[in-house]
Amino acid sequence: MFKIELTLRNSDAELFVQRKSEEDVNTLYETILQAMSGDKLQILKLTCDRSPKNKMAVLNSEIIAVHLVAD
Numbered sequence: 001m002f003k004i005e006l007t008l009r010n011s012d013a014e015l016f017v018q019r020k021s022e023e024d025v026n027t028l029y030e031t032i033l034q035a036m037s038g039d040k041l042q043i044l045k046l047t048c049d050r051s052p053k054n055k056m057a058v059l060n061s062e063i064i065a066v067h068l069v070a071d
Contacts, residue, residue, distance in 0.1 A: 001019070001049070002025035003017070003068075004066060007067075019049050036063050041059065043058070
């Protein structure tokens with residue numbers, strides 16, 4: 001499993017989602033980086049491969065860091 005961790009502005013909590021494949025996690029990582037660098041506000045809807053029923057939505061302007069972790 002691979003994990004993407006998000007650090008949000010004005011929050012001590014880190015959010016994370018997991019992906020089964022390296023290709024999927026790299027694609028998600030690049031998607032998040034593009035959203036962070038974009039001028040347009042957008043909501044990123046994320047699910048976790050380990051627990052697909054768990055969902056989160058994050059405003060791209062609130063993400064200050066993204067970390068890809070290979071377990």
